[in-house]
Amino acid sequence: MSRPLGTQVPRTPLRRILLYAFATLVFIYLMLPSLIVIPISFGESTYLELPPQSLSLRWYQDYFERQEWVSATITSGVVGVLVAVVSVSLGSLAAYGLVRGRFPGKTVLNALIISPIIVPMIITAVAIYKLYSALGLLGTILGFVLGHTIIAFPFVIIIISATLRGIDETLEQAAMSLGASRLTALRRVVFPLMLPGMVTAALFAFLISFDELLIALFISTPTLSTLPKRLWEGIRTEINPTIAAVSTILVLLTVLVLAGLLISRVYFERRR
Amino acid sequence: MAQPKVLASVSERANYRELFLVRIREQSYFFLLTLPAIVLLVFLFLYPLVSFFTRSLFDPSWTTEHYVQAATGAAWGKIFRNTFEISLFTTLGCLFLGYPLAYLLANISNRRRNLLLPLIIIPFWTSVLVRAYAWIGVIGRQGVFNVALTDLGLISSPLALLYNRPGVYIGMIHYLLPFMIFAIFAVMSGIPKTLLQAAEGLGASPLRSFLRVYFPLSLPGVGAGCLLVFSLALGFFITPALLGGPKEVMLSMIIEQQISQALNWGFAAALSVILLVITLGFYLIYNRFMSFERLYGGEKR
Numbered sequence: 001m002s003r004p005l006g007t008q009v010p011r012t013p014l015r016r017i018l019l020y021a022f023a024t025l026v027f028i029y030l031m032l033p034s035l036i037v038i039p040i041s042f043g044e045s046t047y048l049e050l051p052p053q054s055l056s057l058r059w060y061q062d063y064f065e066r067q068e069w070v071s072a073t074i075t076s077g078v079v080g081v082l083v084a085v086v087s088v089s090l091g092s093l094a095a096y097g098l099v100r101g102r103f104p105g106k107t108v109l110n111a112l113i114i115s116p117i118i119v120p121m122i123i124t125a126v127a128i129y130k131l132y133s134a135l136g137l138l139g140t141i142l143g144f145v146l147g148h149t150i151i152a153f154p155f156v157i158i159i160i161s162a163t164l165r166g167i168d169e170t171l172e173q174a175a176m177s178l179g180a181s182r183l184t185a186l187r188r189v190v191f192p193l194m195l196p197g198m199v200t201a202a203l204f205a206f207l208i209s210f211d212e213l214l215i216a217l218f219i220s221t222p223t224l225s226t227l228p229k230r231l232w233e234g235i236r237t238e239i240n241p242t243i244a245a246v247s248t249i250l251v252l253l254t255v256l257v258l259a260g261l262l263i264s265r266v267y268f269e270r271r272r
Numbered sequence: 273m274a275q276p277k278v279l280a281s282v283s284e285r286a287n288y289r290e291l292f293l294v295r296i297r298e299q300s301y302f303f304l305l306t307l308p309a310i311v312l313l314v315f316l317f318l319y320p321l322v323s324f325f326t327r328s329l330f331d332p333s334w335t336t337e338h339y340v341q342a343a344t345g346a347a348w349g350k351i352f353r354n355t356f357e358i359s360l361f362t363t364l365g366c367l368f369l370g371y372p373l374a375y376l377l378a379n380i381s382n383r384r385r386n387l388l389l390p391l392i393i394i395p396f397w398t399s400v401l402v403r404a405y406a407w408i409g410v411i412g413r414q415g416v417f418n419v420a421l422t423d424l425g426l427i428s429s430p431l432a433l434l435y436n437r438p439g440v441y442i443g444m445i446h447y448l449l450p451f452m453i454f455a456i457f458a459v460m461s462g463i464p465k466t467l468l469q470a471a472e473g474l475g476a477s478p479l480r481s482f483l484r485v486y487f488p489l490s491l492p493g494v495g496a497g498c499l500l501v502f503s504l505a506l507g508f509f510i511t512p513a514l515l516g517g518p519k520e521v522m523l524s525m526i527i528e529q530q531i532s533q534a535l536n537w538g539f540a541a542a543l544s545v546i547l548l549v550i551t552l553g554f555y556l557i558y559n560r561f562m563s564f565e566r567l568y569g570g571e572k573r
Contacts, residue, residue, distance in 0.1 A: 023376050026369050027388070030395045030449065036416065040409055109306055112313055118555050120507025121323070121523040123544045125530055127320035135416045147313035150317050153309060183299075211399040213510060215525030218532075235408070235514060244409070247402040254397050257509025258390070 163197025459493025
């Protein structure tokens with residue numbers, strides 16, 4: 001049997017089997033938490049039970065009937081959508097300026113935009129808490145949206161900048177030399193090409209906000225708190241399968257958002 | 273003869289000046305576009321950080337007491353050691369699990385890779401809280417893992433995996449492994465396969481060509497991945513708080529506790545400055561290897 005040179009997945013069956021076996025174990029490790037909550041949530045008993053003795057929807061019913069879960073979910077949803085809108089609209093402007101502009105100080109601005117990823121979240125959360133107590137923004141939708149927008153910015157701007165770098169600058173120059181104003185060129189040429197990146201960024205911004213705990217931990221009030229904050233309290237005080245039901249819904253939402261991402265990308269590529 | 277030349281240069285100069293002004297005006301438009309985002313970041317991020325940090329030195333008047341306390345208190349020394357130790361072993365664990373996986377992903381067909389990537393990306397985007405809760409159900413005393421091992425007759429009494437070191441490692445490695453995989457994969461996918469063909473064509477065994485050619489070329493990815501994972505691990509809060517025991521207290525948990533329980537803002541600020549400086553140090557070394565754009569961009573396109 002002749003073997004092609006340099007095929008880097010080991011050709012000796014033993015080593016190849018070992019590599020795949022190892023990878024399988026790691027994939028199981030990675031996927032296990034996302035999958036395990038599903039059977040737990042459909043169990044009948046109050047304890048974590050696997051496999052469940054009998055199936056029931058009582059934990060889902062519990063979730064939908066309890067005001068504190070429902071209102072926290074609605075808050076998180078509203079905040080997430082607003083964060084996606086605000087961070088993507090401001091982020092697109094900033095990304096366009098940073099990618100196409102050649103002004104001094106760009107490195108500093110880039111560093112500032114990336115910094116919320118680098119600074120440990122607990123520090124950001126405490127600093128925002130201190131500011132919000134002074135401004136009276138604790139427990140307000142506006143406070144949540146602004147705080148989450150800050151931490152979504154780095155991701156949003158990285159994604160949209162990458163899209164912009166892939167768009168040939170001569171296209172907009174051509175439009176302008178054919179008589180379009182810069183604004184028209186932006187609206188008719190650049191914007192349609194940027195749209196896929198903006199959709200991706202919006203979906204990620206929503207997920208980041210929807211999962212954010214540390215800022216919520218500090219700025220939530222008894223009257224207004226988000227789903228992660230409610231989950232955090234739940235995990236620490238009442239380990240019951242209602243949390244598994246919420247978790248299952250969250251995993252489903254994550255998969256849906258990622259699938260939406262894939263579908264939007266296929267859609268945009270087909271239109272091109 | 274000299275006359276027209278001077279005239280030409282004067283008009284040329286005027287021309288340049290005009291061009292220069294046009295360019296400045298255009299560039300200032302670009303700058304203005306970034307302004308809303310920058311203003312938001314300065315007022316809601318930079319300013320509150322700085323004002324929080326100043327509390328470590330002015331509480332309310334000039335004092336170094338908080339830094340002295342952080343440096344000399346025996347209890348705090350233990351917290352720093354814990355934080356470093358947990359971050360270090362988490363990094364090593366991620367490397368051990370992540371390197372072979374990145375290797376596999378870099379050396380299979382695009383079609384297979386696209387089938388396997390969701391298995392990393394779905395957990396990567398799953399809420400940290402959901403994952404911590406799930407781990408409690410898996411590794412607890414009555415968790416799936418212990419029940420399965422007992423049923424199989426492999427162990428007689430349940431293993432203690434939760435609310436201790438192993439629990440923290442299981443949760444933290446799970447969170448940080450995708451970062452390690454993406455960092456190493458980004459470098460590995462750029463290693464030309466022809467180099468290995470050359471090594472083997474010259475008579476090297478596959479193992480030797482891996483050790484002498486492939487592995488050294490993948491080291492920048494290993495370095496970047498380790499630095500990134502380590503600097504992210506230093507600031508962890510949620511996972512050690514939910515899966516660790518009293519001995520697994522990390523720096524960020526002390527910061528939270530100092531604020532919400534002890535109301536000791538000055539000391540919390542001093543600890544935050546120390547945590548940030550260390551994190552930033554590791555991040556800057558990481559940045560010499562690789563940029564965030566590459567990490568996240570490599571995943572996108």
